[in-house]
Amino acid sequence: MKFLKLLALTSVFGFSAAAANAATLDDVKAKGFVQCGVSQGLIGFSNPDDKNNWTGLDVDFCKAVAAAVLGDATKVKYSPLSAKERFTALQSGAIDVLSRNSTWTMSRDTSLGLSFVGVTYYDGQGFMVPTKLGIKSAKELNGASVCTQTGTTTELNLADYFKANKMEYKIVAFEKNEEVLKAYQEGRCDVFTTDQSGLYAEVLKFANPADHMVLPEIISKEPLGPVVRQGDAQWFNIVKWTYYATLNAEELGVTSANVDDMKKSANPEIQRLLSVAVKNPDGTDADNDFGKGLGLGPDWAYNIVKQVGNYSEIFDRNLAQLKIARGKNALWSAGGLQYAPPIR
Amino acid sequence: MTVNTPHSKSVPPPAPAGGVSWFYDPKIRGYASQIIVVALLLWGLYVIIGNTQANLTKLNQNFGFGFLTQAAGFDLSTSLIEYSSTSTYGRAIFAGLLNTILVAVLGIIFATIIGFLVGVMRLSKNRVVAGAATLYIELIRNVPLLLQIFMWYALVLKPLPGVKDAHSLFGIVFLSKKGIVMPHPNFGPGAWAGLLFLVAALVGTWLFRRRARKLQDETGKITPVWLISIPIIILSPFIGLALAGWPLAFDYPELKGFNFSGGMTMVPEMAALLIALIVYSATFIAETVRSGIQAVSHGQSEASSALGLSRGRALRLVIIPQAMRVIIPPLASQYLNLTKNSSLAIAVGFPDLMYAGGTVNNQSGKAIEVVFILMVVYLSLSLFTAAFMNWFNSRMKMVER
Ligand SMILES: N[C@@H](CCC(=O)N[C@@H](CS)C(=O)NCC(=O)O)C(=O)O
Secondary structure, three states, rough: OHHHHHHHHHHHHHHHHHHHHHHHHHHHHHHOOEEEEEEEEEEOOEEOOOOOOOOOOHHHHHHHHHHHOOEEEEEEEEEEEEOOOOOHHHHHOOEEEEEOOOOOHHHHHHHEEEEEOOOOEEEOEEEEEEEEOOOOOOOHHOOOEEEEEEOOOOHHHHHHHHHHHOOEEEEEEEOOHHHHHHHHHHHOOOOEEHHHHHHHHHHOOOOOHEEEEOOOOOOOOOOEOOEEEOEEEEHHHHHHHHHHHHHHHHHHHOOOHHHHHOOOOHHHHHHHHHOOOOOOOOOOOEEEOOOHHHHHHHHHHHHHHHHOOHHHHHHHHHHHHHHOOOOHOOEEEHOOOOOOOOOO | OOOOOEEEOOOOOOOOOOOOHHHHHHHHHHHHHHHHHHHHHHHHHHHHHHHHHHHHHHOOOOOOOHHOEEEEOOOOOOOOOOOOOHHHHHHHHHEEEHHHHHHHOOOOOOOHHHHHHHHHHHHOHHHHHHHHHHHHHHHHHHOOHHHHHHHHHEEEEEEOOOHHHOOOEOOEEEEEEOOOEEEEEEEOOHHHHHHHHHHHHHHHHHHHHHHHHHHHHOOOOOOOOOHHHHHHHHHHHHHHHHHHOOEEEEEOOOEOOOOOOOOOEOOHHHHHHHHHHHHHHHHHHHHHHHHHHHHHOHHHHHHHHOOHHHHHHHHHHHHHHHHHHHHHHHHHHHHHHHHHHHHHHHHOOOOHHHHHHHHHHHHHHHHHHHHHHHHHHHHHHHHHHHHHHHHHHHHHHHHHO
């Protein structure tokens, strides 16, 4: 069954010449929605409720793309993908953009035929153990059995970390996140490892979150961000500048609540973000429309901010529940790493 | 006009005046349709290959198997060969293949044994026995295998203790949530003596059996061949080892921190998968066996009992050998099913061929190449099993005169 799925996905390589060659933008406009690859359920990033309404940072990013391209943030269809399926789904054209807590690595950039667009969330890999083990540091984990998900950077970092620290471990890896969590809770393994944000998200699903603790070590860099196919520079730009628009909006103090007022702002940066035409000295309007360069309408960024919000709104809406601080994900001007090139 | 029957092929009918249009000539039509089908097929292949190439180029990718020598970077929970994260992608796939073969071979052996027992039970005169067999078959056969694998995994894992309180057998075999750990035999120099004695015992048994048959043919006396030879076969390697000065040491498992170190471990994922495959496949084999036995005419068992054979002997000497001819072909396809079903291993995280291939695909991004390799390997496994069963089938056929 799994095999058939993989086969079907790969066979799309053979048959989908038309789909892959057409510009993704035209494709999305023609369909009327953005097909967005997300996780199968990770609180704070992409998680469905019982009515199949998706929420999360990654989901909001899909919505922002739809707002920019179609003027309507609700025009998104979600494809829940396991770690293993995600890149094949994007390569084969089954989705338009992958927004699924995926780590930007060199090999993923160079050998998958995909391009990472930016880093919407700076993360790092951590370990979780049952509190009753009485362990204080990852250095005490020699010989432990470790549960994780296959097809992730997690399983690679794990091998590196134990090798580098001359410790042994036994891997217990599953394709489905559900199985990983079950095995950890069942006691099949001593440790659960994934991106630290994932640890904070998953522990909420446990019967007794207080019985588990996250160890202090962060063993890797996990820059998580959206991914698109290579070979479509226009779509790459659209997705990239969707992300930058949310950052620039935050930096300029433009929020979903005040964006209409901000249209009257005299700040030239805000005027460019929102494509507000400015008066020439001779009284004619000077064009300030940066959407054109993306092949989008002038309201592209306005729609993003109005319908989805700026980066800090998105962050707080989704990650406050995990009690995750902005930390590295603060704006550069606040000592963080989030930095967007200017719109000009 | 003459009526043209299909039988008159050898005498071509006289062509009617003006001749049949070539358009209606069955020969030409036959050739034409075949040419069209082949042409369409080639065109389809051409389009697929062309498109694949174009799409790969567009994604800045190229087709090739060079990646197989790159370091894999990930570990596997269990492997029959030396494997670690510094091994290559190729080795990861090979380790997966060996795990698949291991599960398939063990599965086939035990499913066959249970299947034969249950198949015969279902035909038993004893209603309770027959009923139990029927219940088992109908219940298991109609529940999806994937569900059963999950169920067995939960059943295997749930009741077991953690390593600290592992169930222990004589202090050398331990059973816990982390699997079953047993001593690992390490053979020193001279250990070949054990193997030699085993081979000798097997050959001896074969000769003994031939003699016993001859004796039975001549005098009707039955020698209990197996009763005598099985203990000898079991004991022989130990005798050999003892004579060679016992060049055998065991690596005993020992609890160290989180896990047992030393010994050899069967992980619970493998246990769950194996049990599920065996329990499931045995039902199909049982049905195959039952139908095979029922296909042997009733006169055969009546004749056997008239000759004074017990029911067990009649079954073993008269019925089953004849039933085998009916059983083997469908049995072969059950074996193929079992092998292919073992690819569900991925659901419980047992690193079989599908698991290893999938992970390699994901980490290397070589989807087409990996799918190609998987297809070729599974096809070879199937063809090998089929060839073996064909050989076995023809051997069983020769026995019949
Ligand atoms: N960032 C890592 C790991 C991402 C990952 O798959 N994390 C898991 C564990 S938190 C997850 O999101 N699971 C949710 C799911 O599979 O739906 C990567 O890109 O390889």
